[in-house]
Amino acid sequence: MFQSQRLCGWIMNMNTDHETSDSGGSDEGDRRAELSTPAVGRLSLYYRELHRLLASGETSTNSRDLGAMVNVSPAVVRRDLSSIGSIGRRGVGYDVAILAERIGAVLGSGVQWKAVLIGVGSLGNALLRYRGFERLGFSLAAAFDTDPAKYGHEVGGTTVRSLDDLEEVLATAKPELAILAVPSEQASQVATRVLAGGIQGILNFAPTTLRVPPGTAIINVDLASELQQLAFRIQNR
Numbered sequence: 001m002f003q004s005q006r007l008c009g010w011i012m013n014m015n016t017d018h019e020t021s022d023s024g025g026s027d028e029g030d031r032r033a034e035l036s037t038p039a040v041g042r043l044s045l046y047y048r049e050l051h052r053l054l055a056s057g058e059t060s061t062n063s064r065d066l067g068a069m070v071n072v073s074p075a076v077v078r079r080d081l082s083s084i085g086s087i088g089r090r091g092v093g094y095d096v097a098i099l100a101e102r103i104g105a106v107l108g109s110g111v112q113w114k115a116v117l118i119g120v121g122s123l124g125n126a127l128l129r130y131r132g133f134e135r136l137g138f139s140l141a142a143a144f145d146t147d148p149a150k151y152g153h154e155v156g157g158t159t160v161r162s163l164d165d166l167e168e169v170l171a172t173a174k175p176e177l178a179i180l181a182v183p184s185e186q187a188s189q190v191a192t193r194v195l196a197g198g199i200q201g202i203l204n205f206a207p208t209t210l211r212v213p214p215g216t217a218i219i220n221v222d223l224a225s226e227l228q229q230l231a232f233r234i235q236n237r
């Protein structure tokens with residue numbers, strides 16, 4: 001789900017919790033806590049590109065090439081990577097496998113995250129069918145809807161359940177994340193329920209500001225707003 005700078009464009013509602021929650025005073029945790037949201041977004045993009053390089057058999061890269069792949073300057077790449085303790089060697093650059101592992105450790109890849117999806121309409125269907133989440137360590141534990149006609153249907157390997165089962169599933173499967181793909185007017189109510197059930201972070205696709213306690217880790221995804229920003233950029237360049 002990551003295009004150039006997509007993550008950076010996502011609106012964080014108050015999102016440092018997720019980045020700082022497991023800092024635990026370690027060096028790694030301290031570094032994570034210091035990373036800005038745009039820097040985390042860029043690291044995720046470097047991570048994606050490094051895995052593409054690994055898949056094509058490349059063993060080394062440098063800040064210029066990596067920057068070109070994600071559309072940022074070599075200086076920004078060097079700063080981002082040195083902030084997580086990865087220093088390239090002059091004339092040699094970065095070892096692709098080591099750098100991917102380093103970024104993965106900082107981003108929490110390798111940790112398996114369980115997510116639930118609420119709202120299996122057009123968008124929810126597409127998300128359930130998308131295989132890219134698993135590659136990054138995210139598995140979908142369950143999907144819920146309020147439309148009885150959808151109960152029991154399997155979409156992308158996940159069976160759609162009634163929203164009535166939500167609390168029971170949250171208590172037993174203990175997922176950490178919830179993806180909301182419900183109509184705007186339902187979103188805050190659903191968010192309140194998943195948070196009460198132990199969910200730690202919400203990826204919200206509904207174009208609304210969720211009414212949730214301050215400090216809740218939320219990422220809002222709004223493609224229409226991004227298109228608007230793109231149009232603005234084109235008009236004002």
Ligand SMILES: NC(=O)c1ccc[n+]([C@@H]2O[C@H](COP(=O)([O-])OP(=O)(O)OC[C@H]3O[C@@H](n4cnc5c(N)ncnc54)[C@H](O)[C@@H]3O)[C@@H](O)[C@H]2O)c1
Nearest residue numbers: 119120121122123145146181182183184186206221222223
């Ligand atoms: N962020 C984006 O870029 C983006 C893109 C497309 C859609 N959206 C938003 O995502 C949401 C879903 O869009 P869609 O096109 O899939 O809509 P849709 O109408 O096709 O699907 C909504 C689904 O949610 C279910 N639902 C309704 N209330 C529910 C509840 N309380 N609990 C669980 N399920 C419930 C409905 O039965 C339906 O299956 C909307 O809020 C839409 O505006 C966002």
